[in-house]
Amino acid sequence: MSRPLFVAAWFSPWSERARFALDHHRIDYREEAYVPMLGEPLLRLRTRVFRGPVTVPVLLHDGHVFRDSVEIARYADRLGTGSPLFPASAEAEVTRYVELATGIMEASRALSVSRMARDERLQFENLPPAVPAPLRPVFARMGTRFMTRKYRLDARDLEQDRAAIRRGLEQLRTELRGRDTLLSSFTFADIAVAVSLTMLRPVEHPVVPLGPGMRAAFTEPGLAEEFGDLLAWRDKLYAERRSMQGAAGPAAA
Ligand SMILES: N[C@@H](CCC(=O)N[C@@H](CS)C(=O)NCC(=O)O)C(=O)O
Incomplete structure (x- = not known):
């Protein structure tokens, strides 16, 4: 089998949930670090998306282009040898949890980008090391504006976002009922939900190499305490289930 190319943002939970699935299946892929804004022209060429937004993660393999984290995880299920992450018997339930987790991540993105906009230093470690010190505040500001525009974050009501996250987390707490996995076996539902909690407070694990700035940007202190x-x-899930492959890290950016 040729080696898949995984284009991903080292700091992004959307990338991490696809990477977690690839690593679960022990797929031998090469990860290339995506740099927001600067990396967009090459990403458009590779994905052949010339209009509208393009996002990472993307997986390129044997002429196929997968442009979405969940599509990548499903493809990993086809390629890999680990236990199935999308068992046929639990298809609808996994999809429901992925939607719940994605909603939490989208609402959390509005909160974290607004934290970055209030303190651009939080974005510095997210910038490629090649950006010289005097230009870092300028690039950080551009990055925050870019994300605000791209995801229409200006139009969001942060209090509503916080309330929506709380409702989602209360539902998860009720449905998890103290068990190790959301369904009867470990599935992509667990990955999607566990990764969405990065944006409440990031996990401490070598595959999630966030520095203090990104950790602060991702942490929602009140909700982190409440949940x-x-x-x-x-x-616990990361400690037991997350293998050590993957993770490009900021140095590779
Ligand atoms: N539906 C996509 C959404 C991915 C997504 O929102 N990616 C963001 C993560 S922050 C991204 O690419 N940001 C960089 C950019 O917009 O340039 C998926 O699940 O793969």
């Missing part, structure tokens, strides 16, 4: 039980569940 410490879910974070403990996530930490």
